[in-house]
Amino acid sequence: MSPEMRSAKLTKLCEVEGFDDENELFAAAISDSVCPAICCNPDNPACDYTAEMEPDQDRGWCEMCERGTLVSALVLGGII
């Protein structure tokens, strides 16, 4: 995944989840047992399917793409 896509997906995830910036999102995710995840399918960059996943998830199932392309916010941000 390109750094541009990574940061675009993080921004989108903040928007969807209602956080002002990604640091707020990370703080909330770290204090919780689940973490918002977003689809990062390189073959379908327009897919912004999100779901609650395990914080270390990097292959969560995307219902739209029918592929394991969901990546958690903490993985996207390089936190874990």
Ligand SMILES: [Zn+2]
């Ligand atoms: Zn998808």
